[in-house]
Amino acid sequence: MADQDVRELTSDDPPVKARGLEGVVALESSLSFIDGQKGELIYRGYDIHDLAEGASFEEVVYLLANGSLPTEDELAGLRQELRSERTLPDPVLDLLRNAPDDAHPMAVLRTAVSALGLYDDEADVMEEAANRRKAVRILAQIPTIIASFDRIRKGLDPVAPLDEGTMAHNFLYMLNGEEPGEAAERIFDVCLVLHADHGLNASTFTSRVIGSTLSDMYSAIPGAIGALKGPLHGGANREVMRMLLEIDEQGADPAEYVKERLAQGERVMGFGHRVYKTMDPRAAILRDLVKELSEEAGEMKWYEYSMAILDTMRDEKGIDPNVDFFSASTYYQLGLDPDLFTPIFALSRTAGWTSHLLEQWADNRLIRPRAQYVGDRNRSFVPLQER
Amino acid sequence: MADQDVRELTSDDPPVKARGLEGVVALESSLSFIDGQKGELIYRGYDIHDLAEGASFEEVVYLLANGSLPTEDELAGLRQELRSERTLPDPVLDLLRNAPDDAHPMAVLRTAVSALGLYDDEADVMEEAANRRKAVRILAQIPTIIASFDRIRKGLDPVAPLDEGTMAHNFLYMLNGEEPGEAAERIFDVCLVLHADHGLNASTFTSRVIGSTLSDMYSAIPGAIGALKGPLHGGANREVMRMLLEIDEQGADPAEYVKERLAQGERVMGFGHRVYKTMDPRAAILRDLVKELSEEAGEMKWYEYSMAILDTMRDEKGIDPNVDFFSASTYYQLGLDPDLFTPIFALSRTAGWTSHLLEQWADNRLIRPRAQYVGDRNRSFVPLQER
Numbered sequence: 001m002a003d004q005d006v007r008e009l010t011s012d013d014p015p016v017k018a019r020g021l022e023g024v025v026a027l028e029s030s031l032s033f034i035d036g037q038k039g040e041l042i043y044r045g046y047d048i049h050d051l052a053e054g055a056s057f058e059e060v061v062y063l064l065a066n067g068s069l070p071t072e073d074e075l076a077g078l079r080q081e082l083r084s085e086r087t088l089p090d091p092v093l094d095l096l097r098n099a100p101d102d103a104h105p106m107a108v109l110r111t112a113v114s115a116l117g118l119y120d121d122e123a124d125v126m127e128e129a130a131n132r133r134k135a136v137r138i139l140a141q142i143p144t145i146i147a148s149f150d151r152i153r154k155g156l157d158p159v160a161p162l163d164e165g166t167m168a169h170n171f172l173y174m175l176n177g178e179e180p181g182e183a184a185e186r187i188f189d190v191c192l193v194l195h196a197d198h199g200l201n202a203s204t205f206t207s208r209v210i211g212s213t214l215s216d217m218y219s220a221i222p223g224a225i226g227a228l229k230g231p232l233h234g235g236a237n238r239e240v241m242r243m244l245l246e247i248d249e250q251g252a253d254p255a256e257y258v259k260e261r262l263a264q265g266e267r268v269m270g271f272g273h274r275v276y277k278t279m280d281p282r283a284a285i286l287r288d289l290v291k292e293l294s295e296e297a298g299e300m301k302w303y304e305y306s307m308a309i310l311d312t313m314r315d316e317k318g319i320d321p322n323v324d325f326f327s328a329s330t331y332y333q334l335g336l337d338p339d340l341f342t343p344i345f346a347l348s349r350t351a352g353w354t355s356h357l358l359e360q361w362a363d364n365r366l367i368r369p370r371a372q373y374v375g376d377r378n379r380s381f382v383p384l385q386e387r
Numbered sequence: 388m389a390d391q392d393v394r395e396l397t398s399d400d401p402p403v404k405a406r407g408l409e410g411v412v413a414l415e416s417s418l419s420f421i422d423g424q425k426g427e428l429i430y431r432g433y434d435i436h437d438l439a440e441g442a443s444f445e446e447v448v449y450l451l452a453n454g455s456l457p458t459e460d461e462l463a464g465l466r467q468e469l470r471s472e473r474t475l476p477d478p479v480l481d482l483l484r485n486a487p488d489d490a491h492p493m494a495v496l497r498t499a500v501s502a503l504g505l506y507d508d509e510a511d512v513m514e515e516a517a518n519r520r521k522a523v524r525i526l527a528q529i530p531t532i533i534a535s536f537d538r539i540r541k542g543l544d545p546v547a548p549l550d551e552g553t554m555a556h557n558f559l560y561m562l563n564g565e566e567p568g569e570a571a572e573r574i575f576d577v578c579l580v581l582h583a584d585h586g587l588n589a590s591t592f593t594s595r596v597i598g599s600t601l602s603d604m605y606s607a608i609p610g611a612i613g614a615l616k617g618p619l620h621g622g623a624n625r626e627v628m629r630m631l632l633e634i635d636e637q638g639a640d641p642a643e644y645v646k647e648r649l650a651q652g653e654r655v656m657g658f659g660h661r662v663y664k665t666m667d668p669r670a671a672i673l674r675d676l677v678k679e680l681s682e683e684a685g686e687m688k689w690y691e692y693s694m695a696i697l698d699t700m701r702d703e704k705g706i707d708p709n710v711d712f713f714s715a716s717t718y719y720q721l722g723l724d725p726d727l728f729t730p731i732f733a734l735s736r737t738a739g740w741t742s743h744l745l746e747q748w749a750d751n752r753l754i755r756p757r758a759q760y761v762g763d764r765n766r767s768f769v770p771l772q773e774r
Binding site for chain 1 (some may be wrong): 395396398400402403408410411412414415416419420429431432433434441444446447454456457458477479483485486487493494497498501502504505506511536540586587588596598599600601602603605609610612613614615617618620621622641651661689690752754755756757758759761762763768770771774
């Protein structure tokens with residue numbers, strides 16, 4: 001969005017009403033920029049294509065938090081800090097053991113991250129250095145929460161985190177109890193890079209609204225996880241996979257399936273975006289990855305279903321897929337359970353959420369819009385006995 | 388805010404920028420209305436003075452959720468439903484036992500309410516009737532969480548909730564292990580009425596932002612609790628009490644204390660409000676209650692300190708106290724620990740949060756403003772080895 005296109009509201013202006021806050025700029029940010037017309041996404045000035053191809057997730061974490069790509073020493077320092085914080089406090093592990101096996105993994109993640117705050121002596125220390133340490137700590141512990149809960153609910157023992165390797169490597173190791181292949185690790189790492197930040201989406205906005213009261217990171221991140229849990233936000237990739245699995249089980253023709261769904265007025269998840277007017281660049285990168293993954297595995301059906309749905313949606317509705325559409329089949333082909341897709345989205349987006357909080361606190365202002373009151377007025381109170 | 392003073396943004400308008408979203412109407416609501424110029428607050432059309440004088444907290448809960456004051460039968464039904472939901476699931480009680488004694492009670496409350504979602508089979512059922520049941524359930528369980536944790540951290544056994552009596556009565560009973568006096572119960576009930584809703588404040592806004600992704604109540608309420616925890620929002624009444632206690636311990640003159648604080652550029656908590664340009668009507672009601680409570684107890688010092696601070700702030704800064712200023716000494720004189728003030732605020736505001744969620748979901752639209760990107764562009768990617 002070019003600066004000249006934005007009109008700054010002054011105190012002389014009448015209140016402006018914008019339902020859902022569409023078209024309203026709530027704050028300034030240097031973290032990521034989306035050019036919806038061109039289908040471009042940048043983090044701190046770097047194009048997402050360059051980062052997906054050339055940078056690891058940890059480099060992106062550093063970039064988002066610090067504004068520049070790390071040197072080898074800086075990266076080694078961050079990796080070491082992340083590794084040293086992977087182990088969960090025992091009571092948080094107990095909480096995971098006590099959770100019902102069929103609990104929503106996002107509800108478990110939300111609760112466990114909130115609980116981490118109870119065991120962090122720095123939870124309420126709001127100095128920047130402490131907040132930076134907490135950002136690393138939360139990011140290091142989320143993979144352990146997700147993997148541990150997944151194993152516990154399957155009746156398996158949680159796997160203790162490695163004290164070496166990347167986040168992608170360690171997460172897949174903790175989940176499966178064995179070291180991941182090189183290709184799987186690399187593709188998973190790219191997925192983490194692609195989901196790390198995306199402007200002021202609803203969950204990032206949530207984290208900044210909570211942070212703007214000068215509340216702490218263990219309050220803001222569970223709030224963001226809660227927002228991401230919603231079907232209109234991060235929940236979509238799970239729904240995409242549900243659709244692909246349904247097509248597969250029914251032996252349905254994907255194009256016919258989509259047309260029927262549209263005819264019945266139902267939504268096809270994973271398409272359209274409030275910001276992108278063309279194809280989401282992350283979807284394009286993931287499409288190529290899914291294709292590669294499918295060819296390596298010799299199993300093309302998910303890719304083929306996806307492409308058939310994509311073509312049908314373009315023909316019927318003229319809309320393009322978003323990142324959720326291709327992340328679904330990528331994660332599925334990596335062997336991840338569909339209900340872990342959104343927690344993994346949260347894992348990656350924690351890099352963005354925490355960096356947005358650091359940015360918010362560096363120049364804080366309470367975020368508090370108004371409501372327009374459209375209810376009753378001047379009602380006369382009638383005591384209970386006379387009602 | 389009169390309708391004619393609001394300009395609705397159309398899709399032809401350029402984006403409008405408003406830091407902190409001040410002056411922006413994000414949504415319509417029929418729940419509560421604040422006339423900042425006149426110092427008036429209404430819930431669903433009823434003046435807060437009438438409700439504080441004539442309605443119990445449960446009547447206000449019903450009013451906010453349903454739009455009308457309950458008949459005797461309707462009120463009896465709600466009271467019965469609330470009573471039947473007071474007991475916590477065992478794992479949530481375990482979580483409270485496992486929390487460190489010195490944990491922030493708001494962090495404990497945030498975590499425990501999030502955990503309740505793991506044990507509610509209806510957590511992800513988004514039909515209105517289910518959401519209404521969850522609203523009652525969460526409201527019924529929050530007092531048990533607060534009181535149980537307070538007793539556990541003091542080395543006492545939690546007191547099981549009564550299956551009779553009002554919320555105010557039961558909460559004070561669970562906290563102290565003995566039935567409250569009539570005056571204490573009535574005053575506490577008025578405090579709950581006064582804090583139940585207040586337009587689109589930061590925590591209520593948080594709950595609607597989270598809800599707007601169609602995420603569930605157990606995601607939205609912990610987010611709201613997290614926002615309320617912040618010193619710029621609900622954390623203020625705790626800070627007010629800290630100030631009063633400091634004045635008392637130092638034997639300081641309250642007026643001099645305040646002047647010195649101002650001279651040093653420090654903030655005096657409990658004063659000023661973004662919306663009220665005159666005295667917060669809730670502060671006026673509480674002021675009278677504190678005076679009454681002080682006279683009954685024969686202990687006027689907190690009231691006197693407060694009035695001296697109020698006069699000094701008016702003289703020096705020309706600003707009036709807000710609700711936090713007098714709720715601090717009210718709660719303190721009711722024997723409540725200062726770090727429970729904000730959890731009690733949350734208890735009451737849960738009535739508003741859940742009603743706002745029901746209103747949001749009745750006509751949902753994703754709440755998603757934009758950020759203005761002010762960061763770098765077109766940076767050339769340099770591989771790690773070459774940095």
